[in-house]
Amino acid sequence: MSTKSVCVRILREIPAGAVLTYAVLLIVIVGQVVVASSRVICYYTNWSQTRANEYSYQLEDIPGHLCTHVAYSFLGVDAATSELVSLKPEFDVAQDGFGRFRDLKQRFPNLKLIVSVGGWTHGGENFSQMASSRDSRLKFVASVVTFMERYRLDGFEIVWLWPGAPERGGRPQDKDNFYYLVDELKQASQRTARPWEVSIQVPIDRARLTVGYQQEWLCQAADYVHLAGYDLRGPWTGQVDVHSILKRRLLDVDYFYTFNIADGVESWLSKGCTADQIVLGLPVYARTYTLQHPTNTRPGSKASGPGEMGAITNDPGLWAYFELCEKLNQTGWTQEWDKTAASPYAYRGDQWVGFENELSLEEKSRWATAKGLAGVYVYTLDLDDYRGKCGQTYPLLNSLSKIMQNNTDAEEEFSFAIFRQ
Numbered sequence: 001m002s003t004k005s006v007c008v009r010i011l012r013e014i015p016a017g018a019v020l021t022y023a024v025l026l027i028v029i030v031g032q033v034v035v036a037s038s039r040v041i042c043y044y045t046n047w048s049q050t051r052a053n054e055y056s057y058q059l060e061d062i063p064g065h066l067c068t069h070v071a072y073s074f075l076g077v078d079a080a081t082s083e084l085v086s087l088k089p090e091f092d093v094a095q096d097g098f099g100r101f102r103d104l105k106q107r108f109p110n111l112k113l114i115v116s117v118g119g120w121t122h123g124g125e126n127f128s129q130m131a132s133s134r135d136s137r138l139k140f141v142a143s144v145v146t147f148m149e150r151y152r153l154d155g156f157e158i159v160w161l162w163p164g165a166p167e168r169g170g171r172p173q174d175k176d177n178f179y180y181l182v183d184e185l186k187q188a189s190q191r192t193a194r195p196w197e198v199s200i201q202v203p204i205d206r207a208r209l210t211v212g213y214q215q216e217w218l219c220q221a222a223d224y225v226h227l228a229g230y231d232l233r234g235p236w237t238g239q240v241d242v243h244s245i246l247k248r249r250l251l252d253v254d255y256f257y258t259f260n261i262a263d264g265v266e267s268w269l270s271k272g273c274t275a276d277q278i279v280l281g282l283p284v285y286a287r288t289y290t291l292q293h294p295t296n297t298r299p300g301s302k303a304s305g306p307g308e309m310g311a312i313t314n315d316p317g318l319w320a321y322f323e324l325c326e327k328l329n330q331t332g333w334t335q336e337w338d339k340t341a342a343s344p345y346a347y348r349g350d351q352w353v354g355f356e357n358e359l360s361l362e363e364k365s366r367w368a369t370a371k372g373l374a375g376v377y378v379y380t381l382d383l384d385d386y387r388g389k390c391g392q393t394y395p396l397l398n399s400l401s402k403i404m405q406n407n408t409d410a411e412e413e414f415s416f417a418i419f420r421q
Helices: 003-013 016-037 097-102 125-131 134-151 174-190 206-212 215-221 261-270 321-328 358-370 395-420
Strands: 039-045 069-077 084-086 112-118 155-159 197-202 224-228 278-283 285-291 303-306 318-320 334-338 343-348 351-354 375-379
Touching (some): 039 395, 069 155, 084 134, 097 112, 112 134, 112 197, 125 134, 155 174, 174 197, 174 215, 197 215, 206 261, 215 261, 261 278, 261 358, 278 358, 285 321, 343 358, 358 375, 358 395, 375 395
Parallel strands (some): 039 375, 069 112, 112 155, 224 278, 278 375
Antiparallel strands (some): 069 084, 285 318
């Protein structure tokens, strides 16, 4: 039952003389839901500033007015000391990246700032080693507290990819140790004068969840669960497909049967997380493929490998949206829509690309809102069309931000309409 339905039902059943008192209490509750449901977390990557010329993406480029939170990605775990460490000291420290990040609040006073530790390149081995004993975990936690207090940040996110995965340096004990780490971070935060949120980024892949995540316990320990709703498919599968899939399709069988956003969210809800704990991650980049047979273009068709690399990102199998939109403005591309996945795709010759646009992000964000989720996170700022090469700057982020703000406005209107019931 929705928040609106519950509130209206309660108000209809209480005595007339007590309606005003209950209405005020309910507005406070609704107000808390609004704050949670309106999250738009934007990820800043500290390597994007190394791009040449106008494509260098600096902290000062961050459009704080379009985000409720910004996450600084990534810090790491020092293997020797088990402490929090910079992965790019030449930027984080030498160019005062951390300080400049903190200073975003001078321009955007209401912006919340998160620091993320881990990521794909960092791997899981250092996490596994650090989390393996209480002493090493507490060393890490102490270093986090020092960092958070120094820069007066609002949130700390763990992006351990993935606990328990042997190919990523993991071990079976990671499943319990990850929970202990999150719980100890949360306890440490609560003991500080200025507590900060603890969040975890988690996969949709149920095989990963089974091996590395005590979901019931994590739902109790973490403030927020950031669910990665992207890279659900890619060139590594040997088949062309969109990579942010909303719901299960007929072609999704065996391993991929539950590998979609809706099933991923349900997995965490069924383990005890509340909807307003979950933030859905959405991409602003495309996954590219080379078709094995150029006449077979439906999702699931065979791919011979990644598509052509983008001129700026230079990453096999990936185009930033600013690269994609310029490609699609060229002649010869055919665009299609996967209705169940709520994602577009396009092809020309032997090149195939699955991507997101304003329409797909609108549909996914409206679905997230209808489910009562805490909001969305955007991965990553430097992959949207931030220089406006195809028109408006940040077209995808603007679309998401507008939708989430409209949803917030609708909830606010309801909170006042309670008095008219």
